[in-house]
Amino acid sequence: MTARLRSVLFAPATRPDVMRKLPCSGPDGVVIDLEDAVPPDAKSEARANGREVGPELTALADGPEVYVRVNAVTTDWFGSDISEGLFDGLAGVVVPKLEKAAHVDRVLGALIRAGRSELAICAGIETAAGVLGAAEVLSSGVALAYFGAEDFVTDMGGVRRADNIEVLHARSHVALTARVAGVPVMDMVVTDFGDDDRFRREAAEARAMGYAGKLCIHPAQVALANEAFVPTVEEIERARRIVAAYDEASAGGHAAIAVDGQMVDEPLARQARALIDGAQR
Amino acid sequence: MTARLRSVLFAPATRPDVMRKLPCSGPDGVVIDLEDAVPPDAKSEARANGREVGPELTALADGPEVYVRVNAVTTDWFGSDISEGLFDGLAGVVVPKLEKAAHVDRVLGALIRAGRSELAICAGIETAAGVLGAAEVLSSGVALAYFGAEDFVTDMGGVRRADNIEVLHARSHVALTARVAGVPVMDMVVTDFGDDDRFRREAAEARAMGYAGKLCIHPAQVALANEAFVPTVEEIERARRIVAAYDEASAGGHAAIAVDGQMVDEPLARQARALIDGAQR
Amino acid sequence: MTARLRSVLFAPATRPDVMRKLPCSGPDGVVIDLEDAVPPDAKSEARANGREVGPELTALADGPEVYVRVNAVTTDWFGSDISEGLFDGLAGVVVPKLEKAAHVDRVLGALIRAGRSELAICAGIETAAGVLGAAEVLSSGVALAYFGAEDFVTDMGGVRRADNIEVLHARSHVALTARVAGVPVMDMVVTDFGDDDRFRREAAEARAMGYAGKLCIHPAQVALANEAFVPTVEEIERARRIVAAYDEASAGGHAAIAVDGQMVDEPLARQARALIDGAQR
Numbered sequence: 138m139t140a141r142l143r144s145v146l147f148a149p150a151t152r153p154d155v156m157r158k159l160p161c162s163g164p165d166g167v168v169i170d171l172e173d174a175v176p177p178d179a180k181s182e183a184r185a186n187g188r189e190v191g192p193e194l195t196a197l198a199d200g201p202e203v204y205v206r207v208n209a210v211t212t213d214w215f216g217s218d219i220s221e222g223l224f225d226g227l228a229g230v231v232v233p234k235l236e237k238a239a240h241v242d243r244v245l246g247a248l249i250r251a252g253r254s255e256l257a258i259c260a261g262i263e264t265a266a267g268v269l270g271a272a273e274v275l276s277s278g279v280a281l282a283y284f285g286a287e288d289f290v291t292d293m294g295g296v297r298r299a300d301n302i303e304v305l306h307a308r309s310h311v312a313l314t315a316r317v318a319g320v321p322v323m324d325m326v327v328t329d330f331g332d333d334d335r336f337r338r339e340a341a342e343a344r345a346m347g348y349a350g351k352l353c354i355h356p357a358q359v360a361l362a363n364e365a366f367v368p369t370v371e372e373i374e375r376a377r378r379i380v381a382a383y384d385e386a387s388a389g390g391h392a393a394i395a396v397d398g399q400m401v402d403e404p405l406a407r408q409a410r411a412l413i414d415g416a417q418r
Numbered sequence: 419m420t421a422r423l424r425s426v427l428f429a430p431a432t433r434p435d436v437m438r439k440l441p442c443s444g445p446d447g448v449v450i451d452l453e454d455a456v457p458p459d460a461k462s463e464a465r466a467n468g469r470e471v472g473p474e475l476t477a478l479a480d481g482p483e484v485y486v487r488v489n490a491v492t493t494d495w496f497g498s499d500i501s502e503g504l505f506d507g508l509a510g511v512v513v514p515k516l517e518k519a520a521h522v523d524r525v526l527g528a529l530i531r532a533g534r535s536e537l538a539i540c541a542g543i544e545t546a547a548g549v550l551g552a553a554e555v556l557s558s559g560v561a562l563a564y565f566g567a568e569d570f571v572t573d574m575g576g577v578r579r580a581d582n583i584e585v586l587h588a589r590s591h592v593a594l595t596a597r598v599a600g601v602p603v604m605d606m607v608v609t610d611f612g613d614d615d616r617f618r619r620e621a622a623e624a625r626a627m628g629y630a631g632k633l634c635i636h637p638a639q640v641a642l643a644n645e646a647f648v649p650t651v652e653e654i655e656r657a658r659r660i661v662a663a664y665d666e667a668s669a670g671g672h673a674a675i676a677v678d679g680q681m682v683d684e685p686l687a688r689q690a691r692a693l694i695d696g697a698q699r
Numbered sequence: 700m701t702a703r704l705r706s707v708l709f710a711p712a713t714r715p716d717v718m719r720k721l722p723c724s725g726p727d728g729v730v731i732d733l734e735d736a737v738p739p740d741a742k743s744e745a746r747a748n749g750r751e752v753g754p755e756l757t758a759l760a761d762g763p764e765v766y767v768r769v770n771a772v773t774t775d776w777f778g779s780d781i782s783e784g785l786f787d788g789l790a791g792v793v794v795p796k797l798e799k800a801a802h803v804d805r806v807l808g809a810l811i812r813a814g815r816s817e818l819a820i821c822a823g824i825e826t827a828a829g830v831l832g833a834a835e836v837l838s839s840g841v842a843l844a845y846f847g848a849e850d851f852v853t854d855m856g857g858v859r860r861a862d863n864i865e866v867l868h869a870r871s872h873v874a875l876t877a878r879v880a881g882v883p884v885m886d887m888v889v890t891d892f893g894d895d896d897r898f899r900r901e902a903a904e905a906r907a908m909g910y911a912g913k914l915c916i917h918p919a920q921v922a923l924a925n926e927a928f929v930p931t932v933e934e935i936e937r938a939r940r941i942v943a944a945y946d947e948a949s950a951g952g953h954a955a956i957a958v959d960g961q962m963v964d965e966p967l968a969r970q971a972r973a974l975i976d977g978a979q980r
Contacts, residue, residue, distance in 0.1 A: 149674045149683075173684035174674035182671070265597040269553065272831065287685040291692065293597050293628035296653075303626035306590030309868030316827040316855050328681045345865035347855035354674075354681045372858075390744070393711045393736035393916075400890045400916045402711075403735035404849040411853065430955045430964075454965035455955035463952070546878040550834065568966040572973065574878050574909035577934075584907035587871030609962045635955075635962045 142166050142202070142281070143350040144362035145323055149174035150183035150205075150222075156190040159201070162356035163363060166202040167194065171218050172209070172233050173288075180214050184222035195226025202228035204259060209234040210243045219247040229257030229280060234288065236266040241277040257281060260320075263288035268307040275318035283352055284311040286325035299335065301342075312346045324348040330355035340365030368416045376409035383409075423447050423483070423562070424631040425643035426604055430455035431464035431486075431503075437471040440482070443637035444644060447483040448475060452499050453490070453514050454569075461495050465503035476507025483509035485540060490515040491524045500528040510538030510561065515569065517547040522558040538562060541601075544569035549588040556599035564633055565592040567606035580616065582623075593627045605629040611636035621646030649697040657690035664690075704728045704764070704843070705912040706924035707885055711736035712745035712767075712784075718752040721763070724918035725925060728764040729756065733780050734771070734795050735850075742776050746784035757788025764790035766821060771796040772805045781809040791819030791842060796850065798828040803839040819843060822882075825850035830869040837880035845914055846873040848887035861897065863904075874908045886910040892917035902927030930978040938971035945971075 145166035148155040151174065159167040169191055175183040187205055194203045207218035207230055223230070232244050241258065248254050258278065262271050263285025275282055286304045290297050297303070308325065315322035324343035327336045336358055340351050344366050351362045368376070379396050383406040386394045393402040401409075426447035429436040432455065440448040450472055456464040468486055475484045488499035488511055504511070513525050522539065529535050539559065543552050544566025556563055567585045571578050578584070589606065596603035605624035608617045617639055621632050625647050632643045649657070660677050664687040667675045674683040682690075707728040710717040713736065721729040731753055737745040749767055756765045769780035769792055785792070794806050803820065810816050820840065824833050825847025837844055848866045852859050859865070870887065877884035886905035889898045898920055902913050906928050913924045930938070941958050945968040948956045955964040963971075 149672065151672050151674075170674070174672075176668040176671060176673040179671045179673070265594055269594060269598050285685075287689065290626075290628075291685050291689045293593065294630075294692065295593075295628040296626040296693075297689070298623075298626045302586070302623060303590075303628075305864070306587060306868060307594065309865075312855065312857075313827055313831060313869065317831050326681075328686060329679060330676075330681055331679045342860075342864060345852075345858040345860045347852075347857040347865075349856075387738040390738060390741045391711065391713050391736075392738040392741075393713075393732070395892075398891060398893045400888075400892055404847075404853050405890060408849065408853045408859070411856065412858075430953065432953050432955075451955070455953075457949040457952060457954040460952045460954070546875055550875060550879050566966075568970065571907075571909075572966050572970045574874065575911075575973065576874075576909040577907040577974075578970070579904075579907045583867070583904060584871075584909075587868060588875065607962075609967060610960060611957075611962055612960045 141349060141366070142321060142323060143366035144353050144359045145204075145283075145350060146201075146353045146356065146359055147174065147206070147326075150187045151175055151179050153186050153190050156186070157193065158356070159194060160197060162359035164201050164353065164359045165350065165363070166204060166228070168204045168206050168231055169194075170206045171214070171222050172206050180208070180217070181221075184218065187222055188224050191224040192226060195224070204229050204231045206231035206233060206261075210240050210247075215243075216247065219244075219251050219253070223251065223253055223256070227253075227256055229259055231259040231261065231283075233261035233285070234264050234267060235260045235262065235274045235279075236264055237270050238273050238277040241274060241279060245278060259283065259323075261285050261288075262311045264292045265289070268310055271311050271314040272317065275314050275320050279318075279320060281322070282311070282315050282320050283323040284308050284325050284348075285352075287328065301339070308343075309346060312348060316347055321349040322347075324351045326352045326354050327358065328354065330358060333357075333361060336361045337365060368412045372412055373416050376412045379409040380406060380413065422630060422647070423602060423604060424647035425634050425640045426485075426564075426631060427482075427634045427637065427640055428455065428487070428607075431468045432456055432460050434467050434471050437467070438474065439637070440475060441478060443640035445482050445634065445640045446631065446644070447485060447509070449485045449487050449512055450475075451487045452495070452503050453487050461489070461498070462502075465499065468503055469505050472505040473507060476505070485510050485512050487512035487514060487542075491521050491528075496524075497528065500525075500532050500534070504532065504534055504537070508534075508537055510540055512540040512542065512564070514542035514566070515545050515548060516541045516543065516555045516560075517545055518551050519554050519558040522555060522560060526559060540564065542566050542569075543592050545573045546570070549591055552592050552595040553598065556595050556601050560599075560601060562603070563592070563596050563601050564604040565589050565606050565629075566633075568609065582620070589624075590627060593629055597628055602630040603628075605632045607633045607635050608639065609635065611639060614638075614642060617642045618646060649693045653693055654697050657693045660690040661687060661694065703911060703928070704883060704885060705928035706915050706921045707766075707845075707912060708763075708915045708918065708921055709736065709768070712749045713737050713741050715748050715752050718748070719755065720918070721756060722759060724921035726763050726915065726921045727912065727925070728766060728790070730766045730768050730793055731756075732768045733776070733784050734768050742770070742779070743783075746780065749784055750786050753786040754788060757786070766791050766793045768793035768795065768823075772802050772809075777805075778809065781806075781813050781815070785813065785815055785818070789815075789818055791821055793821040793823065793845075795823035795847070796826050796829060797822045797824065797836045797841075798826055799832050800835050800839040803836060803841060807840060821845065823847050823850075824873050826854045827851070830872055833873050833876040834879065837876050837882050841880075841882060843884070844873070844877050844882050845885040846870050846887050846910075847914075849890065863901070870905075871908060874910055878909055883911040884909075886913045888914045888916050889920065890916065892920060895919075895923060898923045899927060930974045934974055935978050938974045941971040942968060942975065 208214035257280035489495035538561035770776035819842035
């Protein structure tokens with residue numbers, strides 16, 4: 138994996154034209170989708186499209202990481218997705234709707250049989266059982282994860298809201314369990330692809346909650362994500378003031394000081410250092 | 419159980435007059451309450467009232483489902499509530515303050531001894547231990563559940579707020595565990611029975627979170643609940659546009675399209691279909 | 700422990716002058732901090748300062764409870780903090796970043812070896828693993844706890860926000876698990892010590908969620924906490940009306956009545972009684 142995945146852009150594997158344009162908007166990662174964006178009777182053709190276009194994407198110098206999203210392990214399509222839908226140069230497979238360790242084991246087994254055990258698994262946590270079992274799934278050998286709000290709310294029998302109150306618990310719990318498992322995690326899609334304000338608002342929340350980036354379903358969302366998941370100039374300047382003052386105080390034997398009217402001690406100084414490090418990546 | 423429980427109206431078993439009026443407001447379910455609405459020294463009389471008035475309610479053609487709420491399994495009243503407080507035609511018993519599988523086992527045992535093992539158990543999740551143990555309780559043989567905010571906050575030593583921020587975590591967790599257990603779940607009471615705005619706001623949140631309906635403590639709340647837990651005309655029209663466009667695209671080999679400026683793929687189409695199904699029940 | 704800890708004020712053990720002033724603002728508890736407020740190379744001097752000034756604080760008549768915050772059990776400083784950083788009259792030790800029962804066992808072992816097994820352990824829950832493991836930690840023999848937002852968000856790789864949405868899940872979960880474990884729990888610090896509005900807002904939320912008080916890092920925050928974690932005059936008057944009406948109704952055989960347009964039954968009456976009791980402590 139790259140050092141960061143601020144933006145991961147999806148394209149339907151039914152659309153070679155869209156797939157070829159995936160890198161244009163500058164995403165950190167791209168996903169060729171064999172699952173939700175492909176109708177049941179087009180799965181086979183979609184795999185062939187992926188195998189044709191995918192290598193063009195992985196061959197790019199300085200291109201994005203390339204992933205394939207397969208269908209869920211409980212579907213009939215999963216086996217063929219792994220055996221016929223992958224290609225060289227992939228960073229990993231995105232596996233939706235994982236709910237327990239046994240599901241991850243099936244992915245690992247299928248990858249081994251296909252001779253692709255080197256591939257990273259990106260776990261989709263997007264069902265009620267998946268959220269409740271997130272700690273188990275994310276500590277079972279996955280390298281990356283995402284929280285899928287649309288599937289989650291459908292599974293809950295609920296309704297999506299602009300304020301996201303109906304997913305705050307699940308979204309927070311997935312971030313928490315991902316952190317404990319040491320797995321970077323991507324935030325939910327914004328389906329209203331013209332609503333930049335919502336995207337920016339959600340991205341700011343997600344970054345605060347510890348998410349590494351956002352899934353994108355439109356090229357215009359990529360720039361928004363790439364901007365949102367790095368510190369602002371103001372944040373960096375403030376962090377530098379904090380670190381400078383803290384280091385000076387530390388040298389003098391103190392570790393709790395006031396900077397800009399805020400008490401700064403070790404955790405605040407660590408936050409500031411982490412922010413500066415993040416900005417320099 | 420009926421296909422849906424949008425509204426479940428409570429009446430104190432000390433008030434035969436109120437019990438007799440329970441069906442008038444059109445609730446999907448009604449509860450004769452032997453617990454919180456009955457003082458300690460009136461429990462026996464309350465059971466007798468229930469046995470007298472209850473059968474009038476269960477005899478109604480097209481009437482609501484009828485439940486009795488017994489006292490908690492840890493109280494001295496519980497045994498007599500089961501042996502002397504039930505009557506023919508009941509849909510089930512509502513059991514408050516369940517916290518672990520062993521509590522559910524006690525209910526099952528008491529129902530078997532009373533020859534009423536056919537009754538559905540509606541689990542009240544309304545204590546700190548109950549919320550933390552919700553996954554265990556709800557997967558132990560209950561058919562229905564509710565989240566009780568007033569008892570929960572009392573048990574937490576907290577204070578109820580209009581914005582419900584103090585119960586968002588518990589309310590979300592109960593909805594999540596109920597869904598994983600496959601148990602329909604009812605949302606908390608609004609005690610300010612004249613505050614229609616609050617009821618509507620909470621009901622909209624609850625529906626978004628996957629709750630099936632709301633507990634009601636006043637007849638005027640029933641119509642609000644019955645209206646809130648079904649899709650609006652605008653939602654249905656939009657869902658139909660989504661399904662029509664998605665089906666057309668699918669037939670053409672695509673499954674990710676734009677409708678009204680929103681990306682629609684399989685989970686969105688499923689959400690739309692579920693909404694239309696819900697409206698037609 | 701005292702009956703209540705509305706406010707717990709921290710001072711760096713590097714600052715004898717600040718430590719001596721700790722009781723002036725009237726906190727219920729004070730903490731001499733050997734951890735975040737002390738630089739690595741000043742730990743030994745800090746312990747000596749604590750042993751010198753601490754006994755002056757514990758000797759005060761009607762003074763606050765006195766605690767020492769040691770470094771985390773996983774650090775090299777922890778052992779010496781326990782063996783060289785404690786003094787007579789302490790109420791307990793505050794142990795940061797506890798994540799599992801084995802961590803609590805290490806504290807218990809160290810206290811026994813130091814002949815101080817009588818000391819209460821106040822558990823800091825302030826890492827992702829600590830929040831996920833809170834139920835285990837808090838049921839392993841600790842007497843008190845706190846939720847630390849700054850360390851938690853640093854550990855999550857997140858960013859602190861004024862609306863605290865990024866910590867709502869963790870903060871709620873810690874309150875819940877603390878309640879199930881029977882452990883009073885203190886709410887997070889407000890680092891912007893001049894922002895009284897934020898402090899009051901957070902304190903009101905925390906009280907609603909069941910927190911007993913707030914950690915304070917500035918003397919000016921103590922009065923705000925002491926005021927926020929007791930019922931208001933309006934709340935007490937309303938609670939008295941509720942209890943009076945409920946008791947009268949109960950005597951007449953009823954337990955569900957209307958008071959000020961609100962349905963009142965047993966849990967509401969219990970809430971009201973708890974509020975009046977809390978105000979009289």
